[in-house]
Amino acid sequence: MPSPRYWREIPNRYRLEAAKCTGCGKVVFPARRICPACRGEAFETINLTRKGKVITSTVIHVPPDDFLMEAPYAMAVIETPEGARLMAQVVDCEPSSVMPGMEVDLEFRLIRKEGNSGILCYGHKGVPAANGS
Amino acid sequence: MREVAIVGAGMTRFGELWKQSLRDMFAEAANAALSDAGADHIDSLYVGCMSGGQFVGQEHLGPLMADQMGMTGIPAVHVESACASGGIALRSAFMEVASGMSDLVLATGIEKMNDGADVTNVLATAADQELEVYHGVTFPGLYAMIARAHMTKYGTTEEDLAWVSVKNHKHGAMNDKAQFPLEVTVEQVLASAMVAEPLRMLHCSPVTDGAAAVLLCPLDMAKEFTDNPVKIIGSGLSTGSLALADRADPAFLDSVQSSGEQAFKMAGVGPRDVHVAEVHDCFSIAEICCIEALGFVDQGKGNKAAQEGFTAIGGCIPVNTSGGLKSKGHPVGATGIAQAIEVFRQLRGEAGKRQVENAHIGLTQNMGGSGASSVVHIFQGV
Amino acid sequence: MAGIVGYGAFMPRKRIKTEEIARQWGKNPESIKRGLLLQEKTVPGFDEDTITISVAAGRAALDRAGIDPQKVGALYIGSESHPYAVKPSGTVVSEALGIGPEVHIADFEFACKAGTEAMFVALSLVEAGQMEYAMGIGADTSQGAPDDALEFSASAGGAAYIFGKDNLIAEVLHTYSYTTDTPDFWRREGEFYPRHGGRFTGEPAYFTHVMGATSGILERTGYKPEQFAYVVFHMPNGKFPLSVGKKLGFKQEQLETGWIVNMMGNTYSGSSPTGLAAILDVAKPDDLILITSFGSGAGSDSFILKATDHLPKVQGLAPTVRSMLDGPRQYVTYGEYAKLREKIIVND
Numbered sequence: 106m107p108s109p110r111y112w113r114e115i116p117n118r119y120r121l122e123a124a125k126c127t128g129c130g131k132v133v134f135p136a137r138r139i140c141p142a143c144r145g146e147a148f149e150t151i152n153l154t155r156k157g158k159v160i161t162s163t164v165i166h167v168p169p170d171d172f173l174m175e176a177p178y179a180m181a182v183i184e185t186p187e188g189a190r191l192m193a194q195v196v197d198c199e200p201s202s203v204m205p206g207m208e209v210d211l212e213f214r215l216i217r218k219e220g221n222s223g224i225l226c227y228g229h230k231g232v233p234a235a236n237g238s
Numbered sequence: 239m240r241e242v243a244i245v246g247a248g249m250t251r252f253g254e255l256w257k258q259s260l261r262d263m264f265a266e267a268a269n270a271a272l273s274d275a276g277a278d279h280i281d282s283l284y285v286g287c288m289s290g291g292q293f294v295g296q297e298h299l300g301p302l303m304a305d306q307m308g309m310t311g312i313p314a315v316h317v318e319s320a321c322a323s324g325g326i327a328l329r330s331a332f333m334e335v336a337s338g339m340s341d342l343v344l345a346t347g348i349e350k351m352n353d354g355a356d357v358t359n360v361l362a363t364a365a366d367q368e369l370e371v372y373h374g375v376t377f378p379g380l381y382a383m384i385a386r387a388h389m390t391k392y393g394t395t396e397e398d399l400a401w402v403s404v405k406n407h408k409h410g411a412m413n414d415k416a417q418f419p420l421e422v423t424v425e426q427v428l429a430s431a432m433v434a435e436p437l438r439m440l441h442c443s444p445v446t447d448g449a450a451a452v453l454l455c456p457l458d459m460a461k462e463f464t465d466n467p468v469k470i471i472g473s474g475l476s477t478g479s480l481a482l483a484d485r486a487d488p489a490f491l492d493s494v495q496s497s498g499e500q501a502f503k504m505a506g507v508g509p510r511d512v513h514v515a516e517v518h519d520c521f522s523i524a525e526i527c528c529i530e531a532l533g534f535v536d537q538g539k540g541n542k543a544a545q546e547g548f549t550a551i552g553g554c555i556p557v558n559t560s561g562g563l564k565s566k567g568h569p570v571g572a573t574g575i576a577q578a579i580e581v582f583r584q585l586r587g588e589a590g591k592r593q594v595e596n597a598h599i600g601l602t603q604n605m606g607g608s609g610a611s612s613v614v615h616i617f618q619g620v
Numbered sequence: 621m622a623g624i625v626g627y628g629a630f631m632p633r634k635r636i637k638t639e640e641i642a643r644q645w646g647k648n649p650e651s652i653k654r655g656l657l658l659q660e661k662t663v664p665g666f667d668e669d670t671i672t673i674s675v676a677a678g679r680a681a682l683d684r685a686g687i688d689p690q691k692v693g694a695l696y697i698g699s700e701s702h703p704y705a706v707k708p709s710g711t712v713v714s715e716a717l718g719i720g721p722e723v724h725i726a727d728f729e730f731a732c733k734a735g736t737e738a739m740f741v742a743l744s745l746v747e748a749g750q751m752e753y754a755m756g757i758g759a760d761t762s763q764g765a766p767d768d769a770l771e772f773s774a775s776a777g778g779a780a781y782i783f784g785k786d787n788l789i790a791e792v793l794h795t796y797s798y799t800t801d802t803p804d805f806w807r808r809e810g811e812f813y814p815r816h817g818g819r820f821t822g823e824p825a826y827f828t829h830v831m832g833a834t835s836g837i838l839e840r841t842g843y844k845p846e847q848f849a850y851v852v853f854h855m856p857n858g859k860f861p862l863s864v865g866k867k868l869g870f871k872q873e874q875l876e877t878g879w880i881v882n883m884m885g886n887t888y889s890g891s892s893p894t895g896l897a898a899i900l901d902v903a904k905p906d907d908l909i910l911i912t913s914f915g916s917g918a919g920s921d922s923f924i925l926k927a928t929d930h931l932p933k934v935q936g937l938a939p940t941v942r943s944m945l946d947g948p949r950q951y952v953t954y955g956e957y958a959k960l961r962e963k964i965i966v967n968d
Contacts, residue, residue: 114368114372115715119712119715120718135369141479141484160387160483160488161383161384161386161387161390161488161489162386163379163382163383163385163386163434163435163436163437164432164434165374165375165376165379166431166432166434166435167358167376167378167433167434168374168376169359169362169371169374169376170356170358170359171374173966174666174959174966175666175667178374180373180374180375180379180383181383182383182482182483182488190483190484191369191483192369192373192375192481192482192483193373194373194374196665196667197633197634197665197948197950198950200435205386205387212672213672213675213679213716214665214667214668214672215666215667215668215671215672216373216374216667217372217374225703225704226372227671227672227712227716228373230373230667232633235939235947
């Protein structure tokens with residue numbers, strides 16, 4: 106992964122930084138220039154809450170090369186309380202247990218390594234929500 | 239706009255074509271289409287290909303392929319919309335003829351997937367790199383999530399998915415151009431290795447080399463080339479969000495519905511008028527979602543269509559008589575054109591054992607990514 | 621007076637039992653468990669490292685401190701398993717925590733006491749009035765060589781401490797360090813596993829420095845062992861901290877709460893800092909606490925702390941160490957452990 110491309114995404118990958126359209130209130134994750142709902146260009150920065158619900162999911166058995174050793178792993182579309190949706194792995198549980206409706210917390214994890222000498226790329230993954238959270 | 243017809247078609251076999259390069263396959267298909275029409279020149283060329291660059295390091299395919307068919311000098315351009323590249327090539331050719339800009343336009347689709355590229359990574363470039371691929375999802379993974387959403391919402395089962403593969407293989411077993419011209423059973427599908435839950439190996443279309451070409455001209459010129467032209471009466475193209483997370487309902491392919499509506503409107507016909515259709519079954523779930531979005535069945539009812547024979551040859555609306563992407567193969571850029579060729583043959587009564595009786599109106603639907611682009615064409619036998 | 625305004629800890633949820641490792645190497649599980657007093661240890665996933673553990677611990681510390689991360693003027697992470705050989709862990713963690721860019725960052729290294737080093741420097745900057753808040757973190761995902769004694773104990777985890785002058789949850793009354801050049805345990809640049817001097821790591825290394833620092837701080841301050849509600853030492857295995865505690869005149873009840881190594885393993889730079897977090901999770905106002913770390917090479921840092929009235933108010937604001945030790949976890953086989961810890965040779 107080329108460094109500039111990774112570095113630009115740090116705010117949304119590290120802090121779940123999103124943009125709330127000041128025109129129509131839609132929360133866009135990650136931030137973009139033009140609101141997909143109303144085409145407005147004025148936003149306020151917010152950080153998404155680090156939790157959400159699984160909307161749909163799968164378990165990857167045949168992974169891309171960079172993720173070879175981690176397969177099988179669960180992936181899900183997760184919706185946060187702000188109504189933003191993101192795609193992430195869900196870990197620290199049986200992959201087959203990750204099903205639509207599951208509540209998750211979002212934790213900071215290493216997403217990928219570019220081989221033995223490339224940069225380390227971080228982001229968030231889901232983990233089963235702690236009881237009572 | 240002028241009326242446009244297809245007057246000739248040609249394609250390579252689909253499969254692992256070790257002895258043929260990207261250019262070899264193109265030349266074979268292109269010349270076969272010209273021969274079929276009895277044409278000796280073209281005015282313009284469209285080359286649909288997902289990624290000559292990533293698969294074999296070759297971009298700038300327009301001039302390269304014009305040269306390969308001995309026609310350097312003509313306008314030629316590479317068009318891309320991931321797995322819908324072929325359909326886009328067809329639509330581009332259609333618009334060029336319909337507008338009066340050119341008379342004879344060759345719409346081609348090609349893909350060379352087996353020359354050693356990392357196919358998983360290349361195909362993943364059709365997904366959202368920053369939001370999806372970054373996190374480790376694969377193409378089958380995205381469709382698996384669509385499948386699970388469909389299962390959660392409508393009770394679709396793994397067996398329902400298997401029936402789509404079984405039906406399409408039954409059709410493909412009768413197609414001598416198919417990569418896997420053999421039947422499979424539900425048990426075999428359900429016993430195949432898991433790729434991304436719930437999708438198994440035999441729910442997924444294969445990795446394929448191939449090329450296909452169709453020659454278009456104004457309808458009033460068609461008789462110079464064939465007694466049985468096939469008119470293109472509708473064309474629709476629509477985009478959906480690239481990231482699955484941005485779709486309001488992951489179980490619904492809105493771009494397919496929208497492109498279908500556009501094409502039906504232009505053609506002045508509806509889903510019930512279609513006699514035969516080639517639909518984008520890159521994964522079994524895709525066929526289920528597409529026949530729903532196109533309106534062949536009600537939303538949520540697509541899951542039983544294959545098992546009940548609704549979409550088999552002899553059923554209400556035969557879908558993927560060619561064997562679909564599953565059995566025929568899916569050389570990404572070529573698929574959209576190969577779909578058009580199957581409908582072309584059906585509407586001319588040339589489909590042999592796969593022939594749908596009295597097929598007069600046909601439809602092709604070609605999709606890119608996890609539904610980020612969809613292009614639909616409607617055809618009428620003349 | 622400066623002290624702790626927020627603290628947090630984190631450990632991976634994957635675990636491996638001592639007997640699973642013992643069986644792999646044909647050793648008697650019961651005698652290993654008895655000899656080292658270890659039941660199980662944490663195992664980091666492919667996606668966990670010193671940086672991710674530091675972020676989790678740091679987030680918990682910020683939740684307890686209730687401060688604006690932008691006010692943290694320095695962030696130091698001590699580890700012997702920083703993910704990069706050159707490029708700081710601290711910058712990734714600070715961006716994730718919302719700290720900076722007006723911040724001092726450096727990575728610290730001193731075998732297992734890099735964490736308390738980071739804490740000492742963070743505390744000192746606040747004491748000196750240079751900044752309002754500073755954070756020191758100790759975290760590790762260290763390796764134990766196959767079929768070596770350290771393979772039973774080397775584990776992953778860490779804790780983060782935010783120092784300030786107001787709304788303290790624990791005052792830092794005194795600090796004291798005791799350091800000599802003692803080559804008991806080391807890893808050369810480029811080597812995958814560390815090496816150690818066997819029994820030389822005991823008396824001349826661990827015991828000399830832990831006792832040197834602890835007696836030193838007690839002598840300097842005049843406190844007696846019995847005055848402390850809790851004490852925690854670096855925990856390379858289950859036995860050493862109990863043994864040194866006894867030698868120094870502490871009782872089992874004082875050692876118990878911080879003695880989490882039997883379930884967690886040795887989290888190296890995270891060891892005594894995580895033990896301290898376990899203590900802070902249950903300590904009462906005015907409790908006196910003593911922590912002495914140990915880093916091979918060798919040295920020890922001692923801190924004497926006193927809990928304040930404010931501590932009970934923040935204990936529940938983030939997960940406790942006990943909840944992580946006893947909470948949902950996944951046990952792995954030795955094969956899975958070897959895969960996760962990259963002990964299996966794979967093609968490029």
